[in-house]
Amino acid sequence: MQGRSLIKKTMIFGNSLCALDLAEELVGMGIQVTIVSRDPCCDFSSLDKRSDNTNRKKPERLSNTRLLACHGAVGNFKVFLDSDGERVSKTVSNIVIAEDYQRAPNFSLYNLKPSKALLSLSAMMEILDNRSRREDLLSDGKKVAFFTGLVHESDPLIHKEIMRSCLTLQSDVGAQTYLFTKNLKVADEGLEILYKKTREAGTIYIKALDSVPEVGEEKNRSRVITYYDEITRERCRLTADIIVVDETIHPSNHHRNLAEILNIDADDLGFLQADNVHRYNLFTNRVGIFAAGPSRAVLSPIDQRADAHSGAIQTMALMAGKHRKAKESALIDGGACIRCLTCYRLCPYHAVFVNSRPYIEPDACEGCGICVAECPRQAITLESSLRRVLSGQVKKEGGPRIQQDFAPRIAAFCCARSSMQAMETAASLGYPLPDQMDIVEVPCAGNLSVEDILGAFNNNYDGVLVLSCHKGNCHSEKGYSLIVKRTDHLTDRLTTIGLEKERLQRYTLASNMGRECAEICTRFRDRLVALGPIRLR
Numbered sequence: 369m370q371g372r373s374l375i376k377k378t379m380i381f382g383n384s385l386c387a388l389d390l391a392e393e394l395v396g397m398g399i400q401v402t403i404v405s406r407d408p409c410c411d412f413s414s415l416d417k418r419s420d421n422t423n424r425k426k427p428e429r430l431s432n433t434r435l436l437a438c439h440g441a442v443g444n445f446k447v448f449l450d451s452d453g454e455r456v457s458k459t460v461s462n463i464v465i466a467e468d469y470q471r472a473p474n475f476s477l478y479n480l481k482p483s484k485a486l487l488s489l490s491a492m493m494e495i496l497d498n499r500s501r502r503e504d505l506l507s508d509g510k511k512v513a514f515f516t517g518l519v520h521e522s523d524p525l526i527h528k529e530i531m532r533s534c535l536t537l538q539s540d541v542g543a544q545t546y547l548f549t550k551n552l553k554v555a556d557e558g559l560e561i562l563y564k565k566t567r568e569a570g571t572i573y574i575k576a577l578d579s580v581p582e583v584g585e586e587k588n589r590s591r592v593i594t595y596y597d598e599i600t601r602e603r604c605r606l607t608a609d610i611i612v613v614d615e616t617i618h619p620s621n622h623h624r625n626l627a628e629i630l631n632i633d634a635d636d637l638g639f640l641q642a643d644n645v646h647r648y649n650l651f652t653n654r655v656g657i658f659a660a661g662p663s664r665a666v667l668s669p670i671d672q673r674a675d676a677h678s679g680a681i682q683t684m685a686l687m688a689g690k691h692r693k694a695k696e697s698a699l700i701d702g703g704a705c706i707r708c709l710t711c712y713r714l715c716p717y718h719a720v721f722v723n724s725r726p727y728i729e730p731d732a733c734e735g736c737g738i739c740v741a742e743c744p745r746q747a748i749t750l751e752s753s754l755r756r757v758l759s760g761q762v763k764k765e766g767g768p769r770i771q772q773d774f775a776p777r778i779a780a781f782c783c784a785r786s787s788m789q790a791m792e793t794a795a796s797l798g799y800p801l802p803d804q805m806d807i808v809e810v811p812c813a814g815n816l817s818v819e820d821i822l823g824a825f826n827n828n829y830d831g832v833l834v835l836s837c838h839k840g841n842c843h844s845e846k847g848y849s850l851i852v853k854r855t856d857h858l859t860d861r862l863t864t865i866g867l868e869k870e871r872l873q874r875y876t877l878a879s880n881m882g883r884e885c886a887e888i889c890t891r892f893r894d895r896l897v898a899l900g901p902i903r904l905r
Contacts, residue, residue, distance in 0.1 A: 386676045443656065466676075512612065591608045624638060653718070814842075
């Protein structure tokens with residue numbers, strides 16, 4: 369795809385604020401947009417009003433529509449949909465998932481049931497946004513109590529919404545507000561200022577550390593809150609007209625289905641972006657598929673709009689062929705391939721496709737080399753793969769070496785995205801590194817096979833260092849777990865060929881850990897000096 373433009377078509381899943389903002393921005397850039405929603409009653413009127421202000425073509429809108437299948441790669445995704453019972457197919461250059469999250473009121477956590485005087489946070493915000501409902505339910509002098517984070521930690525977005533509600537009730541309605549919480553976090557942007565404003569407006573904060581307040585009902589149907597006051601260390605009672613409970617935000621029910629069909633990695637909560645530094649802020653494990661706004665995390669409206677803008681920028685870069693660095697992709701030798709599909713199963717980027725035989729789509733390949741290391745027939749090659757680099761750097765040294773003035777030879781295999789940069793940082797800052805250490809850069813730790821490590825020992829290296837990314841920070845996600853499995857397997861078996869297991873060591877590094885990298889290399893050298901020269905059986 370380098371050097372050529374793609375079809376200017378984008379498909380957006382979801383009707384969140386982020387999705388609508390992104391659709392509007394892309395349409396303004398001349399991109400054809402199809403916006404898909406599972407909601408049968410999806411209201412696109414706001415998007416229509418935005419489009420009316422431009423001379424551009426309006427986005428295609430598909431409500432009551434679900435994803436059936438998706439084939440192809442970046443620049444040529446073939447998407448199959450069920451739109452209101454009709455099968456529809458589209459070809460787009462990229463896909464953006466911006467499904468809204470879901471909110472669940474925490475009534476059960478506080479042993480409460482919803483009623484006119486027991487509201488969820490969303491219900492209270494709707495009332496405050498509707499003047500007639502606000503005047504009907506709320507009046508000057510009423511007492512409103514909020515419960516948040518008393519059983520489980522609340523998200524900062526929930527804290528922000530509650531404090532804004534308190535500020536509106538205090539300043540605009542004239543109600544008295546109380547906020548019961550266990551651990552109020554104000555580190556998120558703007559929260560500390562909002563906290564001070566609510567305190568100045570008259571909101572009373574009550575800390576409940578050891579127990580959840582008990583709620584009873586009086587004859588006039590007002591609610592009595594009994595709680596243990598942490599300051600006076602006494603049992604206290606508060607009569608409230610309305611109690612508002614916080615909510616738990618979780619991914620949409622559609623996320624799991626989208627993740628399975630599109631082969632997207634999700635985090636532990638189910639959001640469609642693995643907790644990986646290489647993914648922020650929109651990227652997934654598949655080139656050309658982005659997760660934006662509430663599909664990737666719990667975000668404020670401001671952050672959702674920022675995601676929409678980033679999504680537009682990334683889409684334009686992708687369509688201009690500038691979304692990735694110029695590099696080669698892996699290549700399968702059809703004559704040597706036995707169609708075991710190991711590469712198809714293992715590829716973290718889903719860049720391997722199968723027709724009559726497996727092949728790698730160059731635009732989808734990220735060049736990690738995991739397939740090269742795992743192929744049982746060595747039928748896959750990569751220009752920057754370890755074997756080619758290794759042959760130019762590791763030279764066989766004949767004859768035994770004497771113990772006197774022994775300087776161990778070390779082969780250090782470094783991940784290009786993390787430890788290689790740490791090694792360069794160590795050198796540039798002047799940290800001491802072993803003299804007899806050859807540094808071999810690998811595209812990913814997962815590209816390093818058992819045969820490569822044994823090859824270094826066979827070439828008379830006294831020790832082998834494997835320096836990979838931290839767990840969870842591997843660009844390919846799988847590289848860390850694969851190299852852990854291989855080194856653990858090999859370490860347990862070194863003694864069978866006459867080597868001490870201490871001669872193989874694995875560590876994790878981030879790109880900015882130059883000092884730690886130098887310390888690891890120095891300690892390893894000292895350990896090898898104590899062991900003496902390598903003596904293979």
